[in-house]
Amino acid sequence: MPATSPASAHQERRRRRTNRFVALTAGVVTVGALAAAALPGSASAGEERHEGGHGHGRYQDVQLLSFNDLHGNLEPPAGSSGRVTETQPDGTTKTIDAGGVEYLATHLRQARKGEKYSITAAGGDMVGASPLISGLFHDEPTIEALNKLDLDVTSVGNHEFDEGAKELARLQNGGCHPKDGCYADEKFKGADFPYLAANVLDEKTKKPILKPYWVWKKNGVKVGFIGVTLEGTPDIVSAEGVKGLSFKDEVETINKYAKVLQKQGVKSIVALLHEGGFPASTSYNYDCDSPGAGDGISGPIVDIAKNVTPQVDALVTGHTHNAYVCSIADPAGKPRMVTSAASFGRLYTDTTLTYDRRTGDIARTAVKSANRVVTRDVPKAPDMTELISKWNTLAAPIGNKPIGYISGDIGNTGSESPLGDLIADAQLAHGKQLDPETDLALMNPGGIRAPLTYAAKAGEGDGVVTYAEGFTVQPFANTVNLQDFTGAQVVQALKEQVSGPNAAAPKVLQVSSGLTYTLDLTKSGADRVVTDSIKLNGAAIDPAATYRVATNSFLAGGGDGFPTLGQGTNDVVGSDDLTALEQYLTANSSASNPIAPPKADRITIVK
Incomplete structure (x- = not known):
C-alpha cells in the first residue's frame, strides 16, 4: 500500500466527513453545507480544523446533547407515553418503545465516547407532574438521577414552579424537605448543575430568582447558555406556585443576556427555552426543512425564534412535548437550529456546534443536529438501576x-x-x-x-x-x-x-x-x-x-x-x-x- 502523507490523510478525512453530511441520514438537519467553501477562510478552514494531537486548529466541534420535559420519568413510561413514531424510507411509520433513565444514561454515555468537547443541557420541566417514584419524594430522586447523568445545565420550565420558588431553590441548593424531612436518613444534596431562570424575577427585588446564564469553558472554548421559561407560566401553574414572581418576555430577556455575554467575550450562545412548537408530523425523524415540507413547524417558538438576536446560535426548546429539529431564520435572515426532544426521556438531541477559535463564535453553516431514540435494547446503566431500586423500596408500601x-x-x-x-x-x-x-x-x-x-x-x-x-x-x-x-x-x-x-x-x-x-x-x-x-x-x-x-x-x-x-x-x-x-x-x-x-x-x- 502506498504511503500517505499527513496532509493527504487529513484531506481524505475531510472528504469523508463532507460526504457524510451530503448523504444525510433520516432526521438529521444541517444549517447550510459543511463543505470547506461554506466556512470562513474557504480552503484554509478544512486545513485548520483540529483533528487530534496537542495543538488546536481553528475549528473545534463541540457536542451538545440535550433533552427536555423529563417530568421525573425515571422508569420507562407506560403505553403511548413510552413510544415514539419513526418514518421509514418507504414512507410508512412504526412505533418504537423508548425511555427510562437506565437506558437514557447508557445512550448519553455512549454518545459522549470519543468526544473531548461535550455538553449536556436540558430545556426545563425536569421535575413536576412526576410518577410516584419521584413525585412522592418531591422529585429528589430525579435530581439525583440528573446528577448521575452529568447534566451540565438546564432552564426552568413551568413545572419547576408546581411547589413554588422556595422548593425550586431547595432542589437547586439541597436540604431536607421542610415538612417531610429527610428520606432514608440522608440529607438531600441538591443539583450539581445550575438551573437558569433569566426571565423569572422576584417581584420585590426585580432580579432573577436563579442564575440567568452560565458559561461552559474548556481549553479556550467558551459556550454561554441563557435559560428562560414561557412568559405565560402563571396561566398554567397554580397561583400559589408563582406567588411573588413575575415572568418576563422570552425574546427581550434572551436578547438582554446575549448582550451581557457578548460584553464578557462569550460569542457562542445557546438559548434553553421552555416554550415550543408543533411540527407538521408526529414522527421524531421528520425533516421539517426538506423540500416540499413548507412550514414544517408552527406555534409560539416560530415567532420567538424569528426575533431572538442573531447573537444566539441555537435554541433548545420544549414544553409542547413534540420532537423536531428545524432551522428557522433569525432576524438577519440566516437559518438557525431549533430543537426539541419530545418528552419523558424518550429522545435526546445530538447537535454538533462548530466553534471558530479565531472569532469565538459558532460557524452556523456547519451546525448539524438530529434526534436520537432512547431505545431499550441497550444495557441498563447499573447506577440508575440501583437508584430506582432504592426509591422504589421506599415507595413500595404506598405505591x-x-x-x-x-x-x-x-x-x-x-x-x-x-x-x-x-x-x-x-x-x-x-x-x-x-x-x-x-x-x-x-x-x-x-x-x-x-x-x-x-x-x-x-x-x-x-x-x-x-x-x-x-x-x-x-x-x-x-x-x-x-x-x-x-x-x-x-x-x-x-x-x-x-x-x-x-x-x-x-x-x-x-x-x-x-x-x-x-x-x-x-x-x-x-x-x-x-x-x-x-x-x-x-x-x-x-x-x-x-x-x-x-x-x-x-x-x-x-x-x-x-x-x-x-x-x-x-x-x-x-x-x-x-x-x-x-x-x-x-x-x-x-x-x-x-x-x-x-x-x-x-x-x-x-x-
Whole structure:
C-alpha cells in the first residue's frame, strides 16, 4: 500500500466527513453545507480544523446533547407515553418503545465516547407532574438521577414552579424537605448543575430568582447558555406556585443576556427555552426543512425564534412535548437550529456546534443536529438501576396498593379521551358526595399525565390499577372544588377551549357523563363550540339557571386559559383529585367486575 502523507490523510478525512453530511441520514438537519467553501477562510478552514494531537486548529466541534420535559420519568413510561413514531424510507411509520433513565444514561454515555468537547443541557420541566417514584419524594430522586447523568445545565420550565420558588431553590441548593424531612436518613444534596431562570424575577427585588446564564469553558472554548421559561407560566401553574414572581418576555430577556455575554467575550450562545412548537408530523425523524415540507413547524417558538438576536446560535426548546429539529431564520435572515426532544426521556438531541477559535463564535453553516431514540435494547446503566431500586423500596408500601381494576387500556389521547371521561366522572361522583346537587364536572386535559394500562407490572396482575399508577395519572395534588356558575358561564367556559389563549392550540375539557355538545372544527374561534348543541342530561343549558360544577383547584383558579372558571361562587373544597379517582375506582370496580374503557362519545367532533 502506498504511503500517505499527513496532509493527504487529513484531506481524505475531510472528504469523508463532507460526504457524510451530503448523504444525510433520516432526521438529521444541517444549517447550510459543511463543505470547506461554506466556512470562513474557504480552503484554509478544512486545513485548520483540529483533528487530534496537542495543538488546536481553528475549528473545534463541540457536542451538545440535550433533552427536555423529563417530568421525573425515571422508569420507562407506560403505553403511548413510552413510544415514539419513526418514518421509514418507504414512507410508512412504526412505533418504537423508548425511555427510562437506565437506558437514557447508557445512550448519553455512549454518545459522549470519543468526544473531548461535550455538553449536556436540558430545556426545563425536569421535575413536576412526576410518577410516584419521584413525585412522592418531591422529585429528589430525579435530581439525583440528573446528577448521575452529568447534566451540565438546564432552564426552568413551568413545572419547576408546581411547589413554588422556595422548593425550586431547595432542589437547586439541597436540604431536607421542610415538612417531610429527610428520606432514608440522608440529607438531600441538591443539583450539581445550575438551573437558569433569566426571565423569572422576584417581584420585590426585580432580579432573577436563579442564575440567568452560565458559561461552559474548556481549553479556550467558551459556550454561554441563557435559560428562560414561557412568559405565560402563571396561566398554567397554580397561583400559589408563582406567588411573588413575575415572568418576563422570552425574546427581550434572551436578547438582554446575549448582550451581557457578548460584553464578557462569550460569542457562542445557546438559548434553553421552555416554550415550543408543533411540527407538521408526529414522527421524531421528520425533516421539517426538506423540500416540499413548507412550514414544517408552527406555534409560539416560530415567532420567538424569528426575533431572538442573531447573537444566539441555537435554541433548545420544549414544553409542547413534540420532537423536531428545524432551522428557522433569525432576524438577519440566516437559518438557525431549533430543537426539541419530545418528552419523558424518550429522545435526546445530538447537535454538533462548530466553534471558530479565531472569532469565538459558532460557524452556523456547519451546525448539524438530529434526534436520537432512547431505545431499550441497550444495557441498563447499573447506577440508575440501583437508584430506582432504592426509591422504589421506599415507595413500595404506598405505591403497590391496588385501588381498582380495568378490563383494557384506558388511553389519554384525542380531543376527548376515555381516561378524561373516567376522571371527570370520578370528580362528579366526589362532588355529589360533598353536595348531592352537583350537576357536572370539567377536567383539563393537561392534568392527565399518563394512560392506565391493562398489562401487568411487577407485583400485580393484569388489569390491576395500583396507587402508583393512579399517582402517575394525576400527580398534582389539586383539590376537587365545587362552585356555582350560571348556564351562560358554563357555555362561555366551553367556548374558552377554542378562543382567547386557547384559540391556536385548543384545550378540550374532559366532561362528565350527561354533558354533551358538538365541536365544529371547520369553523373558527369560539364559534367552533356549537351553542345549541350543549345539553345536560338531554336538556339544553339554561343561560339564567345556576349549575353546580366540580373542577380541580387549578381550573377553579382560572388556569389553562379558562378565566370564567375562576369566577365561580359558593366554593366548597373537597379532597385531592387522586383521592377522588381512587374512591371512584374502588367503588365501581373489582377483580371480577372491572371498569371498561369509556367510549369517549360525549363530544361530537366535526372536521
